Amino acid sequence: MDSVAPxxxxxxxxxxxxxxxxxxxxxxRVLQPGTALFSRRxxxxxxxxxxxxxxxxxxxxxxxxxxxxxxxxxxxxxxxxFTKDVGNVKFLVCADCExxxxxxxxxxxxxxxxxxLERVSHE
Numbered sequence: 001m002d003s004v005a006p007x008x009x010x011x012x013x014x015x016x017x018x019x020x021x022x023x024x025x026x027x028x029r030v031l032q033p034g035t036a037l038f039s040r041r042x043x044x045x046x047x048x049x050x051x052x053x054x055x056x057x058x059x060x061x062x063x064x065x066x067x068x069x070x071x072x073x074x075x076x077x078x079x080x081x082f083t084k085d086v087g088n089v090k091f092l093v094c095a096d097c098e099x100x101x102x103x104x105x106x107x108x109x110x111x112x113x114x115x116x117l118e119r120v121s122h123e
Contacts, residue, residue: 022121
């Protein structure tokens with residue numbers, strides 16, 4: 001685990017998101033302030049594209065991302081969609097414009113939904 005401090009303008013003293021989390025493309029609200037915990041976990045996310053292109057499975061280009069918002073209940077989200085299963089993973093996409101993946105959910109762990117800080121904006 002990295003010892004680098006989380007970005008203080010985004011993460012509260014309690015480790016939660018200070019600002020609302022928004023889709024970078026359309027500005028749709030994904031999470032309300034204070035609803036997710038900052039988490040460091042190395043996860044591979046395919047390059048950003050439309051939902052239909054994500055679900056076809058191939059071996060996409062992508063990024064190994066470290067900083068995420070961790071949500072423990074899918075009903076915490078204001079606005080998020082899920083791809084079809086890709087192995088034992090579902091990718092999180094914006095429910096309005098369907099661009100993604102914004103995050104990652106492993107079907108083996110029903111209470112962990114990760115939203116990559118690099119894939120969203122904050123307000």
